[in-house]
Amino acid sequence: MKIQNLQLLALFIFPITFLFFSCSSSTTEMTFDSSKLRKASQEEVEKVIEAFILAQDGDVIEIPEGFYSFKTQLILDNKNNIQIKGHGMDKTVFSFRELKTGGEGVKLVGNEILIQDLSIEDAPGDGVKSQHVDGMTFRRINVTWTNGDKSKNGTYAIYPVQCKNVLIDECIASHSKDAGIYVGQSENIVVKNSLAFGNVAGIEIENSDNAEVYGNTARDNSGGILVFNLPGLPKSDGKGTKIYDNDIITNNHVNFATPLGEDPNGNTVTMIPPGSGIILLAAKDVEIYNNRIHKNKTVGIAIANYHVTGFPMDAPNWSPFTSNIYVHNNDFKRTWRFPDLTKEFGQLISVYNAHGKGKTQDIIYDGFFDQSLAENILSNPMNICVQEAGIEKLHFTLFDLWEGEANIKASKDYNPFVCQTEVFTNVSHLTHK
Numbered sequence: 001m002k003i004q005n006l007q008l009l010a011l012f013i014f015p016i017t018f019l020f021f022s023c024s025s026s027t028t029e030m031t032f033d034s035s036k037l038r039k040a041s042q043e044e045v046e047k048v049i050e051a052f053i054l055a056q057d058g059d060v061i062e063i064p065e066g067f068y069s070f071k072t073q074l075i076l077d078n079k080n081n082i083q084i085k086g087h088g089m090d091k092t093v094f095s096f097r098e099l100k101t102g103g104e105g106v107k108l109v110g111n112e113i114l115i116q117d118l119s120i121e122d123a124p125g126d127g128v129k130s131q132h133v134d135g136m137t138f139r140r141i142n143v144t145w146t147n148g149d150k151s152k153n154g155t156y157a158i159y160p161v162q163c164k165n166v167l168i169d170e171c172i173a174s175h176s177k178d179a180g181i182y183v184g185q186s187e188n189i190v191v192k193n194s195l196a197f198g199n200v201a202g203i204e205i206e207n208s209d210n211a212e213v214y215g216n217t218a219r220d221n222s223g224g225i226l227v228f229n230l231p232g233l234p235k236s237d238g239k240g241t242k243i244y245d246n247d248i249i250t251n252n253h254v255n256f257a258t259p260l261g262e263d264p265n266g267n268t269v270t271m272i273p274p275g276s277g278i279i280l281l282a283a284k285d286v287e288i289y290n291n292r293i294h295k296n297k298t299v300g301i302a303i304a305n306y307h308v309t310g311f312p313m314d315a316p317n318w319s320p321f322t323s324n325i326y327v328h329n330n331d332f333k334r335t336w337r338f339p340d341l342t343k344e345f346g347q348l349i350s351v352y353n354a355h356g357k358g359k360t361q362d363i364i365y366d367g368f369f370d371q372s373l374a375e376n377i378l379s380n381p382m383n384i385c386v387q388e389a390g391i392e393k394l395h396f397t398l399f400d401l402w403e404g405e406a407n408i409k410a411s412k413d414y415n416p417f418v419c420q421t422e423v424f425t426n427v428s429h430l431t432h433k
Helices: 003-009 042-053 344-352
Strands: 060-062 066-069 074-085 092-095 106-121 128-131 134-144 156-161 164-169 172-174 179-184 187-192 195-197 201-206 209-214 217-219 223-228 241-244 247-249 276-281 284-289 292-294 299-304 323-328 331-333 361-365 384-387 396-400 409-411
Touching: 042 060, 042 066, 042 074, 128 134, 134 156, 156 164, 156 172, 164 179, 172 179, 179 187, 179 195, 187 201, 195 201, 201 209, 201 217, 217 223, 223 241, 223 247, 299 323, 299 344, 344 396
Parallel strands: 060 074, 066 092, 074 106, 092 106, 106 128, 106 134, 128 156, 134 164, 134 172, 156 179, 164 187, 172 195, 179 201, 187 209, 195 217, 201 223, 209 241, 217 247, 223 276, 241 284, 247 292, 276 299, 284 323, 292 331, 299 361, 323 384, 361 396
Antiparallel strands: 396 409
16 A cells, blocks of 8 residues: 555544443643732732843843733743743742733743743643743743633643753643643753643654653643654654653543644644553654553553554655654553543554453554565564563554555564664753753
């Protein structure tokens, strides 16, 4: 089957009726109760706005304790060596519930910018966005939404894009309708010691180079940690992500993402099945190790190529294939809950896996590969390497989807992928103040 015809899979829409349904959780958990804070006066609010507008290179903007309600965005425009400091995530809160126009609550542009020790609530778009920043540090930042209707929440909580040398440390991101912590089209990234919960995607690294994601907890999202390369972006294929020493647990939240429009590439996170631990999509040079991947009801790790989306795959300097993946020394625990049936990708995993209908999978590989490199997948042309202790006891499924939904095949054979590789030694270790 030619690659260009794979759109006929149409996201694997299956005419199957079940006598029972997949239940997804939902959470309205709040980390802090900002309602009890002192309300900042209008004069205090205007003083903060003025500090952002009039900031000069080298300034330190300190915000006292209190609940600050803004009707305008806070924008730092092309400034250098700026520090924005609150008095604690539970003590200094920026609320954008009254902001009726604009997107992000806080937007930061410049170089060597630090924002720390405060919370951001209810931005109409993204919580805090940094763009074109070299040296961006988020430390102890909490971003969330307090709406009852989660579909009205903002897109990204913490959102550096087209940045260099990014540090996200001890942050909390919750209830975003896309990704809580999202790093896009950036390079040299560290995401550590942070918590993402109640989002569609907990932590997402997209079209980025040299990212380390470690010491985090991703829980109660639809998908815990994602590494995606999407077509048609200013920065094409990202590579070199390391995901290690994270707790990726109970990511069984209902997927409340909404399509962005009629564009053929839509909103990719809408396809994430609740119950996904880690998903790789067109990812390159990724190492996943020493993680606790527990009680994600659909799949622990999904190794997927862009073909499964059903979206167009023509883009310059970009490949739809996932390659050079090293999975080792992780701890898997399956759950008793029935896997997802609300998303077509979840249906594929739940219905057509090699271990039986309704069986949670620890690792799946969708089986697509570059046919210019090999005639079949048994030679492992995309260098997908799995070294897990007790792999014979894990639920591993290799799919064969080349013939479309009429003839989906699945195998338990992990042997072609039991290999070792050392392709990740060049990932940068960053030093931040």
